[in-house]
Amino acid sequence: MTLEILTPERKLFSGDVYGVQLPGIDGLFEVLDKHAPLVSALKTGTLKILKDKHSTVSYSIQSGFAEVLNNKTTVLVEGANEA
Template identity: 55%
Template sequence: MTLEILTPDQTVFEGEVNSVTVPGTQGSFEVLNNHAPIISTLEDGKVIIRTGGKSEESYFIKGGVVEVLNNKITVLAEGIVK
């Protein structure tokens, strides 16, 4: 799967991932390979990115929207807290 995390002023992450956990408005959820198409609003919270092996990376976003379609995940975040 490919993941892209964008803010209004920068591309934060772009690459291949095994799974992603996002802070949905109704609770966090995980996106795996071949996930059903979805568009969901996001709250402030942690986006956890898992790549091959036990590698894990996370970003704290300030709300936004996620779209999953054909194994491409796009997170449009209002901002990133460093």
């Protein structure tokens, strides 16, 4: 699965990943390979990139949106810092 994380200032991350865990408005959810199409609002919280089954990278994000389409997840957030 391809993941892109974008802020108004820059592209924070772009690459192939195992999955991503996102802080949705109604709670955490996870997107893995071949996930169904989805658009979701995100709240301030922690985004975890699952690089593989044993390696993760975390970012503290501000609110935004996530779109999943054709095995690509695009995350648009107001701001983010590596946790």
